[in-house]
Amino acid sequence: MQIVYSSAHKAHFGQSELMDGVFHPSFECPERAELILSTLKDNELGDVIDPKDFGIVPILRVHNPSYADFMRNAWERWTAEGNSFDMLPLVSPGRSSVSGREPSALAAQAGWFSTDMLTPITSGSWDAAYHSAQVALTAQELVSNGEQAAYALCRPPGHHAGAAYSGGFCYLNNAAIAAEALRATGASRITILDIDYHHGNGTQDIFFERSDVQFVSLHADPSWEFPFYLGFEDETGAGPGEGYNLNYPLPKGTDWAAWSEPFEAACNAVDQYGPDVLLVSLGVDTFGGDPLSTFRLESSDFRKIGERLKRLNRRTIFIQEGGYAVGDIGKNVFNVLAAFEG
Numbered sequence: 001m002q003i004v005y006s007s008a009h010k011a012h013f014g015q016s017e018l019m020d021g022v023f024h025p026s027f028e029c030p031e032r033a034e035l036i037l038s039t040l041k042d043n044e045l046g047d048v049i050d051p052k053d054f055g056i057v058p059i060l061r062v063h064n065p066s067y068a069d070f071m072r073n074a075w076e077r078w079t080a081e082g083n084s085f086d087m088l089p090l091v092s093p094g095r096s097s098v099s100g101r102e103p104s105a106l107a108a109q110a111g112w113f114s115t116d117m118l119t120p121i122t123s124g125s126w127d128a129a130y131h132s133a134q135v136a137l138t139a140q141e142l143v144s145n146g147e148q149a150a151y152a153l154c155r156p157p158g159h160h161a162g163a164a165y166s167g168g169f170c171y172l173n174n175a176a177i178a179a180e181a182l183r184a185t186g187a188s189r190i191t192i193l194d195i196d197y198h199h200g201n202g203t204q205d206i207f208f209e210r211s212d213v214q215f216v217s218l219h220a221d222p223s224w225e226f227p228f229y230l231g232f233e234d235e236t237g238a239g240p241g242e243g244y245n246l247n248y249p250l251p252k253g254t255d256w257a258a259w260s261e262p263f264e265a266a267c268n269a270v271d272q273y274g275p276d277v278l279l280v281s282l283g284v285d286t287f288g289g290d291p292l293s294t295f296r297l298e299s300s301d302f303r304k305i306g307e308r309l310k311r312l313n314r315r316t317i318f319i320q321e322g323g324y325a326v327g328d329i330g331k332n333v334f335n336v337l338a339a340f341e342g
Ligand code: SP5
Pocket: 019, 020, 118, 157, 158, 159, 160, 168, 169, 170, 196, 198, 226, 283, 285, 292, 321, 322, 323
């Protein structure tokens, strides 16, 4: 299958993620995408193509214009205020201290438009996030034009980003942007199947009241794992979206035996919905060696994921999300995609 990749991701290189009270080098680093790319090339998965530029319009089908403006201009404003290190929020609006009025000061917007301190804005962040979305849109176009499958090597990832917030290393929700583009080109039902270790809170939030985009997610239980505030089993959708949001929160230490059972249920739910196109939010941070994960999937298990997804027999777009075991990330992604190709 074709691989869509943009080197623009390299310009996004946060120096600082705050974790356990300490700033340390970013887990979400450029090597991730480079190692995926080189492994897929070495193993001849398919041709590597550059993204097309579809402009801002498909991004604004998902994201609030004032959030997009903030993201585009944040670094310039930050440096104009005399700063040179990564931009991170210092304050956040507490649940009881919000007037509903959108703030105008940069420091206020930094907290308003983000959910955590894991997601720095650097000089290249907007450009990288913009091109990551274009990578997803280019894969979407390939599949809309008749390809059975395509792989979008997105970096930064997207599934923690909502309509008006960044978070969890994510700025623009690549899967949601591709889903809206599919709807705009005539597909009537889309499924986003999210198998990243973390719950795709941004994606859920965007489509919670929609029946035309089904969201199905397997992830670490948010009662103890990031993103904490969303991803519980009783979140099943609202209004017309009732029944179209499906969460499978899983316990610490989940291995293939424990993961494959809800995965089978998730696949059956996809079958039942019957989407025109399947979007897979492909995180490989369920891997046993991942520094951010408690799950224990092995590299060979990723082949079984690809085989099962193939049996869904749908046009499929793979969107790269997380995965931080840089030594194994390429192999794990390759195993899913190669097994899908059969
Ligand atoms: C796309 C994606 O996978 N984003 C993930 C963001 C996860 N952030 C994790 C933060 C919590 C990590 N806690 C580790 C504690 C180790 N002592």
